[in-house]
Amino acid sequence: MTRLPIFKMVLAVIVVGLIQSVVLLQFNWFGQEASTAAKPIDTMMDVTIVLSSFIFAIVCVALGYALYKWRAKPGDESDGLPIHGNTKLEVIWTLIPVMIVLGLGGYSWAVLNDIEKTKADAIHVNAYAQQFAWTFGYPESGNKWSEGEIHVPVDRQIIFDLRAQDVIHSFWVPEWRMKKDAVPGLETDVVVTPNREGTFQLVCAELCGLGHTTMRAKVVVESQAEYDKWVAGLKSEVPEDLLLTPDQYIEKQKQLEEQSSGIEDSGVIETNKPNEQD
Amino acid sequence: MAAAIRQPGWYRGAIGLVLGAAFGFFLVVGLRLLSGLDAMQTEQTGYPQVIVPLITAPFGFLFGFGAFDYWFRWAAGKPTIPEDHSGHGATRWQDYFKFNTDHKVIGTQYVVTTLFFFLIGGLLALLMRAELAQPGAQIVAANTFNGLFSTHAVVMIFLFIIPVFAGLANYVLPLMIGAPDMAFPRLNALSFWLLPIAGIIFLASFLAPGGSFDAGWTGYAPLSTGAPLGQSFFNIGVQFAGASSIATALNFLVTIITMRAPGMNIWRMPLLVWANLSTSLLVVGATPFVAGAQFMVFFDRILGMNFFNFLEGGDVVSYQHIFWFYSHPAVYIMMLPGFGIISEIISTHARKPVFGYRLMALALIGIVVLSYSVWAHHMFVAGMFSWLRVPIMITTLLIAVPTGIKVFSWLGTLFYGKIHTYSTAMLFALAFIVTFTIGGISGVQLGMIPLDIHVSDTYFVVAHIHFVLFGGSVFTIFAGIYHWFPKMTGRMYDERLGRIHFWGTVIGTWMAFVPMHWVGMDGMPRRVADYASQYGDWNLLISVSAFVLGAVQLVFLYNMIVSWRFGPKAGNNPWRANSIEWHVSSPPPVFNFDEIPRVVGGPYEYGTPGARHVIMGGEESADVPEPKPTTVTAPS
Numbered sequence: 001m002t003r004l005p006i007f008k009m010v011l012a013v014i015v016v017g018l019i020q021s022v023v024l025l026q027f028n029w030f031g032q033e034a035s036t037a038a039k040p041i042d043t044m045m046d047v048t049i050v051l052s053s054f055i056f057a058i059v060c061v062a063l064g065y066a067l068y069k070w071r072a073k074p075g076d077e078s079d080g081l082p083i084h085g086n087t088k089l090e091v092i093w094t095l096i097p098v099m100i101v102l103g104l105g106g107y108s109w110a111v112l113n114d115i116e117k118t119k120a121d122a123i124h125v126n127a128y129a130q131q132f133a134w135t136f137g138y139p140e141s142g143n144k145w146s147e148g149e150i151h152v153p154v155d156r157q158i159i160f161d162l163r164a165q166d167v168i169h170s171f172w173v174p175e176w177r178m179k180k181d182a183v184p185g186l187e188t189d190v191v192v193t194p195n196r197e198g199t200f201q202l203v204c205a206e207l208c209g210l211g212h213t214t215m216r217a218k219v220v221v222e223s224q225a226e227y228d229k230w231v232a233g234l235k236s237e238v239p240e241d242l243l244l245t246p247d248q249y250i251e252k253q254k255q256l257e258e259q260s261s262g263i264e265d266s267g268v269i270e271t272n273k274p275n276e277q278d
Numbered sequence: 279m280a281a282a283i284r285q286p287g288w289y290r291g292a293i294g295l296v297l298g299a300a301f302g303f304f305l306v307v308g309l310r311l312l313s314g315l316d317a318m319q320t321e322q323t324g325y326p327q328v329i330v331p332l333i334t335a336p337f338g339f340l341f342g343f344g345a346f347d348y349w350f351r352w353a354a355g356k357p358t359i360p361e362d363h364s365g366h367g368a369t370r371w372q373d374y375f376k377f378n379t380d381h382k383v384i385g386t387q388y389v390v391t392t393l394f395f396f397l398i399g400g401l402l403a404l405l406m407r408a409e410l411a412q413p414g415a416q417i418v419a420a421n422t423f424n425g426l427f428s429t430h431a432v433v434m435i436f437l438f439i440i441p442v443f444a445g446l447a448n449y450v451l452p453l454m455i456g457a458p459d460m461a462f463p464r465l466n467a468l469s470f471w472l473l474p475i476a477g478i479i480f481l482a483s484f485l486a487p488g489g490s491f492d493a494g495w496t497g498y499a500p501l502s503t504g505a506p507l508g509q510s511f512f513n514i515g516v517q518f519a520g521a522s523s524i525a526t527a528l529n530f531l532v533t534i535i536t537m538r539a540p541g542m543n544i545w546r547m548p549l550l551v552w553a554n555l556s557t558s559l560l561v562v563g564a565t566p567f568v569a570g571a572q573f574m575v576f577f578d579r580i581l582g583m584n585f586f587n588f589l590e591g592g593d594v595v596s597y598q599h600i601f602w603f604y605s606h607p608a609v610y611i612m613m614l615p616g617f618g619i620i621s622e623i624i625s626t627h628a629r630k631p632v633f634g635y636r637l638m639a640l641a642l643i644g645i646v647v648l649s650y651s652v653w654a655h656h657m658f659v660a661g662m663f664s665w666l667r668v669p670i671m672i673t674t675l676l677i678a679v680p681t682g683i684k685v686f687s688w689l690g691t692l693f694y695g696k697i698h699t700y701s702t703a704m705l706f707a708l709a710f711i712v713t714f715t716i717g718g719i720s721g722v723q724l725g726m727i728p729l730d731i732h733v734s735d736t737y738f739v740v741a742h743i744h745f746v747l748f749g750g751s752v753f754t755i756f757a758g759i760y761h762w763f764p765k766m767t768g769r770m771y772d773e774r775l776g777r778i779h780f781w782g783t784v785i786g787t788w789m790a791f792v793p794m795h796w797v798g799m800d801g802m803p804r805r806v807a808d809y810a811s812q813y814g815d816w817n818l819l820i821s822v823s824a825f826v827l828g829a830v831q832l833v834f835l836y837n838m839i840v841s842w843r844f845g846p847k848a849g850n851n852p853w854r855a856n857s858i859e860w861h862v863s864s865p866p867p868v869f870n871f872d873e874i875p876r877v878v879g880g881p882y883e884y885g886t887p888g889a890r891h892v893i894m895g896g897e898e899s900a901d902v903p904e905p906k907p908t909t910v911t912a913p914s
């Protein structure tokens with residue numbers, strides 16, 4: 001049995017892995033960074049890119065070497081060596097991956113805690129998702145209301161309280177990296193600290209029906225002063241219905257139903273149709 | 279004619295279909311009139327006069343077609359028709375259109391039927407890619423688009439990938455373990471015939487008012503509970519496809535556990551058998567959950583129940599828990615049989631025993647166990663309990679370990695082998711290793727919560743699923759079809775056309791699905807009919823590559839059809855493989871073996887002189903020389 005050129009193979013893996021890593025790290029995959037969560041998440045992506053480059057290099061080098069070295073000549077009808085395994089090797093390629101993924105898990109956990117940590121001075125903004133539009137409420141500014149456009153101050157932590165009363169939607173501003181579903185009947189939130197002024201797009205990331213593709217809103221991150229001025233200039237207030245918590249909303253629907261149940265039962269089975277589609 | 283109508287078959291089936299539909303329709307209308315309601319109910323989530331016949335008509339067809347004749351006679355205490363084996367085996371092409379109980383016929387029926395649905399699913403995908411080639415709306419309206427990606431995924435998953443593996447295993451597995459057939463041949467035939475029914479129901483939803491189901495293959499409530507009629511077609515179709523899957527899995531389990539040839543202890547089972555054992559354990563445990571989830575949506579829709587109606591105390595997120603408790607195992611249901619195929623092919627064409635056979639088998643079982651504990655990684659941003667996320671992340675990342683073991687062991691199998699690459703099957707197997715690795719890597723990235731928060735529900739996920747399902751599952755399916763084509767048809771396919779298909783498929787796959795990672799990371803959400811113009815160039819490349827990928831599949835079809843008819847004769851064992859199916863004729867005799875073979879060693883005894891896997895009936899003793907390989911019709 002010929003000895004494997006272990007040293008050369010390791011070298012090849014390092015070279016191929018390095019080249020891949022260097023090339024792949026040249027790109028800014030996730031786009032502009034506009035929140036404090038972006039940096040740690042992008043760093044994490046870079047870590048996985050480097051790690052994956054080497055793992056992929058191992059697979060490619062091993063496969064390439066095997067094909068180069070042990071390709072059968074045409075007409076060769078002999079068999080390979082009857083090697084059935086190698087316990088040491090098998091233990092290695094079980095345990096090392098276990099350690100790698102546990103490391104990645106711990107790292108992810110730490111970053112997750114980091115990016116979701118709330119601060120005492122965070123401001124709350126409500127995001128109401130409805131087929132197929134976003135509206136926003138500013139509970140700390142007298143429940144002022146804006147439709148299709150949201151303004152937030154830069155460098156302040158913002159907790160977006162997400163509400164939906166028809167189907168599931170998802171709140172995602174790619175430059176902020178954070179995402180969370182707005183779920184009917186649940187109170188969910190997403191924590192973001194925008195750290196770059198500018199105009200971005202809020203995307204609905206969960207399929208919500210016919211208008212899902214166009215369910216977008218404008219996001220403006222600006223200085224505290226500009227933000228205060230903008231909120232003050234808002235005329236309307238959040239419609240009362242939207243302010244209800246899910247429980248209150250359900251309660252109210254029940255009452256409405258009781259009031260209307262005086263009407264003769266039409267005999268048509270009443271089904272819940274949250275998304276009338278035509 | 280009268281006799282033809284009384285006999286089980288297509289005439290009686292057609293009559294049963296009509297009677298079944300009429301029964302369902304008049305049952306609904308009659309009961310409604312009796313209760314003083316309008317005869318018809320056309321609320322979008324209702325339509326009982328359509329839904330009930332949709333359930334009764336297939337049963338009518340199956341009764342007429344003869345699926346239940348034997349069981350009913352038996353249950354009624356009537357003398358069963360003596361076994362004349364007329365419903366077993368195929369001598370003419372018409373026999374493939376019967377309720378046939380031969381596992382080989384059923385395997386072929388499965389493979390051909392599922393390839394047909396692969397074509398349909400592919401056409402749906404190309405329609406989508408045509409729309410997405412340029413930003414802006416061009417070809418289809420938004421509601422049609424949602425219907426396209428929903429039916430595309432459903433057809434591909436439920437009518438191609440899952441059943442084509444069941445078909446391949448149906449053909450080879452009984453032969454591989456030295457069994458004359460599957461344990462329950464009639465159930466096996468029923469499993470097959472449920473499939474086209476499911477397929478027709480899914481596709482018929484395009485005719486429903488409001489169009490086909492369009493809430494994605496995931497059918498999240500409450501989008502699905504309030505969707506138009508087509509969604510009910512999905513709910514019902516899944517029941518037929520799911521029942522087919524479960525029945526087949528039970529059949530495999532019993533067959534594998536009880537019908538192995540003498541001498542085949544579990545450590546002598548080929549890895550394909552291990553893989554199907556594992557898959558069946560997943561199907562039996564998990565598929566009832568998707569059936570349940572769809573029934574709950576269905577009941578919410580047409581019976582006014584409130585499983586997922588938050589206004590009446592229903593819980594929206596619970597749909598996702600139930601759904602993914604099936605659908606994560608389902609992704610491994612779509613992968614493990616492929617792992618088995620790859621192990622067989624690599625070992626055969628590298629002429630070496632599978633490296634670390636026992637660990638390979640244990641890795642499969644490890645994946646089965648872990649698979650039941652990772653479902654919520656699809657819900658990291660869904661608003662579920664936040665404490666559940668980290669434990670699920672850990673199990674998710676751990677599942678990469680047994681997957682990695684498989685990849686490393688395949689590579690280990692190649693080392694010190696004699697690697698033959700003339701066969702298209704081997705080419706696909708090698709390409710699978712590389713391509714699937716990419717899918718595994720993106721899987722680990724998705725498993726890391728902070729990364730998933732950003733890329734969940736984007737094209738990055740679309741890229742991941744196509745690397746694992748196209749670069750993974752479909753590559754293994756092609757490998758398997760090429761590998762066993764000589765056994766199934768008795769003829770060789772054209773390796774030159776195979777190569778064209780191979781290179782076209784590999785290049786098309788990479789060109790179409792690699793850029794999806796990039797646009798996804800950069801902010802393009804999935805399931806959209808339109809996108810920001812900055813993604814235009816990549817999407818054009820993706821669409822063009824997708825069309826190339828689609829076009830080379832025609833080469834595959836041509837190769838299969840023409841070679842089946844005109845290919846050179848294959849001989850028993852063109853690949854000089856070890857496992858039992860290669861020791862019988864191609865195609866094998868109706869009852870597989872005249873005498874049950876005796877297993878005397880491991881399945882991959884390459885390179886050890888005198889070591890054998892099996893002694894076939896008719897051979898005298900263990901020291902008969904290894905049969906010389908028959909024809910090898912391989913170009914260089």
Ligand code: HEM
Pocket residue numbers: 496609610612613655656674675677678681717718719720721722724725726730733734735739742743746747750751
């Ligand atoms: C290394 C192993 C794997 C890991 C760690 C992994 C992880 C994940 C994660 C975390 C997601 C959720 C992404 C999201 O929606 O945000 C996902 C999605 C998905 N994965 Fe994997 N995966 C692996 C292998 C596979 C395999 C082998 C298959 C199938 C052959 C597969 C098929 C899918 C599919 C179909 C989806 C998308 C489901 C949907 O939302 O429509 N994955 N994977």
Ligand SMILES: [Cu+2]
Pocket residue numbers: 605606609652653655656
């Ligand atoms: Cu999963």
